[in-house]
Each structure stands twice: as structure tokens, then as C-alpha cells.
Amino acid sequence: MAGDDEEGGENVRRRAVLQALSTAGMAVAGWPLTSATTPRKVGMDHVADLVDTTAVYRGWVSRHGGLAVQQPAAQLLERAATLYGTAHEPKVRTALLVAIAELAGLGAYIARDIGDHRSADEHAWLALSAATTAGDTALGGHTVVRMAGHNIELRNPDKTLALLDAAAQRASDLFTAGDRANQTCIRAWAHAQAGHTDLVRRAVGDAEDAFTQVDATGAPGWAAQHVTEAELYSLTGAAYTDLARTNPRHALTAINRLHRALDLRGVSLARNRTLDQLSLAEALLYAGEFDEAGRVASVATDAVGDINSGRLSLRIAGLTRQMQPHARKAPAIAEFVAAQRAG
Incomplete structure (x- = not known):
């Protein structure tokens, strides 16, 4: 069998x-x-x-x-x-x-x-x-930052911030501008999960300032994928999407940032691109753009194909639950929810 x-x-x-x-x-x-x-x-x-x-x-x-x-x-x-x-x-x-x-x-x-x-x-x-x-203290610090990234996915903002602080205390002198930009993006997302709107804005501004100094030329393989402009907009877009959960006025900022991430991402990084599309669908839902939210969600799930990612599956399942109450409001959402139930 x-x-x-x-x-x-x-x-x-x-x-x-x-x-x-x-x-x-x-x-x-x-x-x-x-x-x-x-x-x-x-x-x-x-x-x-x-x-x-x-x-x-x-x-x-x-x-x-x-x-x-x-x-x-x-x-x-x-x-x-x-x-x-x-x-x-x-x-x-x-x-x-x-x-x-x-x-x-x-x-x-x-x-x-x-x-x-x-x-x-x-x-x-x-x-x-x-x-x-x-x-290799730089690689050790990077590892602690990745642990922080794991905890942001688990929605543990306090632990995320503690890990970022630990990395900064031990390895701050060794971090590049790209490292600092990435870490500050994660910090912004943690503050968003904790509902600290002013700290989100400040962290996003700091991340963008740091990114203006980025030179990714020669970045080690373990760092390169985290210090791109696409990742900057992806993470900050996700942060504003989290703020929009409780305050829809942040949804437009999230939508604009996620569109920018997708433009920069290209088509090759299929899994990462699909994660951004799911965040965009969620932000559109909070903005009340129900048909567009359903359309983007369907595009994202249609593109899954041979991507074997439990993280992606969980995100799709969560988005389906969020959209289900709105199925009667928009045919595109109804179509998306029906497809997920049937699949």
C-alpha cells in the first residue's frame, strides 16, 4: 500500500x-x-x-x-x-x-x-x-539567529528577541550589514507578534537603513539567501501582516511589501515564493479584498506542484481556516476553500 x-x-x-x-x-x-x-x-x-x-x-x-x-x-x-x-x-x-x-x-x-x-x-x-x-563566532552567531527565525515561525516572540539579543552580544562585531538587516527584520516580526506597533516601525526602518550598506558579494553560502532585498521585503511584509490581524489599517503596507518581495524573488525559488504568496493572500483578506485574496491563494496552491514542505502545508491549512468564514462573500474564496477540502 x-x-x-x-x-x-x-x-x-x-x-x-x-x-x-x-x-x-x-x-x-x-x-x-x-x-x-x-x-x-x-x-x-x-x-x-x-x-x-x-x-x-x-x-x-x-x-x-x-x-x-x-x-x-x-x-x-x-x-x-x-x-x-x-x-x-x-x-x-x-x-x-x-x-x-x-x-x-x-x-x-x-x-x-x-x-x-x-x-x-x-x-x-x-x-x-x-x-x-x-x-567560528560569526557562523555561531548566524546559527543563533536562525534559531530565532525558527521561534518566529512558532510564534514565540519573547524567545525570538532573547536569541537575537544573545547573538548580538556575542558576535555583533562580526556581523555584516546584511546580517544586521536580516536580524532586524526578524526583530520587527517578533515585535509585530507581540503587538508592539511602534517598535515594528522602528525595526523596519533600521533594517532598511542597514540594507543600504549591504554588499552581498562573497557572502558565505549559509548567509547569502538571508541577505537579499527580496528577503527584506518578505519578512517585513509578514510583520505588517501580523499587525493587520488586529488592525486592518496595516494591511496595505503588508500588501505593498509582499508584492515587492514577489517581484524581487523571481520564479526560481518556488517554495519561498509560494510562502510570500500565502502571506499576501492573508494580508488581502485583512484588507477586505476577498476576491483577490482567494485568487492569490489559489495561484499559490496551484504552484505547489512537487514542493514537499510541511511548513507550506501548514500555512495552506491555516489560511483555509481563516478564509472559510468569508466563502459566501467572494466566489474566489469559495473556490479556494472547496479545492482545499477536495484535495
């Missing part, structure tokens, strides 16, 4: 993830690990392979969701850990620790996308431990 196949596949992925976390955790803690497939001499060429493949998987998640690459990413993390257990040159060992941190951070991102929040936390703590052991 298809259900049995899916369950079996999920168990295989879960075992791969748990094994990778265990192996990498032991390696970072200093326990020697080897494998029959590990080369006798580990060099920077092995590190380069890890880095290149990590970049491919990172791009896949932004385009198609994390499910398809969860198991191969876990296997790559395990390989990085066993290479670290065999490497002898200090430069190579440090580079492998950074690679482990990046892969664990990617694992956290994938787990978030799938909706496995416990696994996301475990991967994030491993990433932070590996970055700290490597002495």
Missing part, C-alpha cells in the same frame, strides 16, 4: 537523521570515529566536496522543500563527521568542523520545513557546538 511505503520511507529518513546526529555529536565532542569508506588521508578536497554538495541541497530546499533531501543531507553530515575523525591536519580539521556546523544548520532548516521542530532544535544545537569548537 502507498501509505505503508510512505511510512517505511519516513522511518528510513528518521533513522538516517538520528544516526547522523549521533555520529556528528560524538565527533564534535572529540570521540574518534572511523568508517570503512573513509579515506586514509583527508584533505581540503574532501572539504570542498562537502561544501559544494551542501550548497546544492540548500538551494533545493528553497526551491522544492526539504523532504527530498533530508536523508541525503543526513548522510552527508555523517560523512563529514567520519572524515573529521580521520583527519590529522589542524587546518583540515577546523574546516571539517565548519562543514559539520553548516550541514547541521542545513539539517535544522530542513527539519523546520518538514515540521519536525524537535529535530530542528537538535540540529541547531549541534551546529552551534561545531561552530564554537571551530572558533
Whole structure:
């Protein structure tokens, strides 16, 4: 049966993830690990392979969701850990620790996308431990910021702000203008969830000021996707959408920012683009533009295709519940809700 196949596949992925976390955790803690497939001499060429493949998987998640690459990413993390257990040159060992941190951070991102929040936390703590052991405070600070981003999705604004403060206290001197812009966008969204309108405006202004100084040239792979202008408008648009939940006068600002994000996003980052479209549909709903809200929601769900993202599925389900009471007001909403019920 298809259900049995899916369950079996999920168990295989879960075992791969748990094994990778265990192996990498032991390696970072200093326990020697080897494998029959590990080369006798580990060099920077092995590190380069890890880095290149990590970049491919990172791009896949932004385009198609994390499910398809969860198991191969876990296997790559395990390989990085066993290479670290065999490497002898200090430069190579440090580079492998950074690679482990990046892969664990990617694992956290994938787990978030799938909706496995416990696994996301475990991967994030491993990433932070590996970055700290490597002495890479900038990557460690970035990891803490990503933990803040996870908590904004979980609607934990107080914890989000605490994590952003912790990152700033430890690594502020190492953050680029793009890092600061991204962090301030997340801060704006946290303030929006807490209902602090004036602090949202201030944070958005600070983020835009920081972004005028951004030079993304040469940004590390783990930072590049977070320091784009599209991300600036996406996150601040989401913040104003949250404010519009209780005060519809903020909806127009949210709509304008999300349209700008979509214009900048392009069509390649399908999953991220669809998330922006869902935020836009929600903002349109709060603005009372019911037909347009239903139309945008339908466009977003029609574009899902082969995107395997639990995060996306949850957003669609939540938007369907929000729109259902308005189905009689607009044919486009009625059509969207009916399609989701049937699907």
C-alpha cells in the first residue's frame, strides 16, 4: 500500500537523521570515529566536496522543500563527521568542523520545513557546538539567529528577541550589514507578534537603513539567501501582516511589501515564493479584498506542484481556516476553500 511505503520511507529518513546526529555529536565532542569508506588521508578536497554538495541541497530546499533531501543531507553530515575523525591536519580539521556546523544548520532548516521542530532544535544545537569548537563566532552567531527565525515561525516572540539579543552580544562585531538587516527584520516580526506597533516601525526602518550598506558579494553560502532585498521585503511584509490581524489599517503596507518581495524573488525559488504568496493572500483578506485574496491563494496552491514542505502545508491549512468564514462573500474564496477540502 502507498501509505505503508510512505511510512517505511519516513522511518528510513528518521533513522538516517538520528544516526547522523549521533555520529556528528560524538565527533564534535572529540570521540574518534572511523568508517570503512573513509579515506586514509583527508584533505581540503574532501572539504570542498562537502561544501559544494551542501550548497546544492540548500538551494533545493528553497526551491522544492526539504523532504527530498533530508536523508541525503543526513548522510552527508555523517560523512563529514567520519572524515573529521580521520583527519590529522589542524587546518583540515577546523574546516571539517565548519562543514559539520553548516550541514547541521542545513539539517535544522530542513527539519523546520518538514515540521519536525524537535529535530530542528537538535540540529541547531549541534551546529552551534561545531561552530564554537571551530572558533567560528560569526557562523555561531548566524546559527543563533536562525534559531530565532525558527521561534518566529512558532510564534514565540519573547524567545525570538532573547536569541537575537544573545547573538548580538556575542558576535555583533562580526556581523555584516546584511546580517544586521536580516536580524532586524526578524526583530520587527517578533515585535509585530507581540503587538508592539511602534517598535515594528522602528525595526523596519533600521533594517532598511542597514540594507543600504549591504554588499552581498562573497557572502558565505549559509548567509547569502538571508541577505537579499527580496528577503527584506518578505519578512517585513509578514510583520505588517501580523499587525493587520488586529488592525486592518496595516494591511496595505503588508500588501505593498509582499508584492515587492514577489517581484524581487523571481520564479526560481518556488517554495519561498509560494510562502510570500500565502502571506499576501492573508494580508488581502485583512484588507477586505476577498476576491483577490482567494485568487492569490489559489495561484499559490496551484504552484505547489512537487514542493514537499510541511511548513507550506501548514500555512495552506491555516489560511483555509481563516478564509472559510468569508466563502459566501467572494466566489474566489469559495473556490479556494472547496479545492482545499477536495484535495
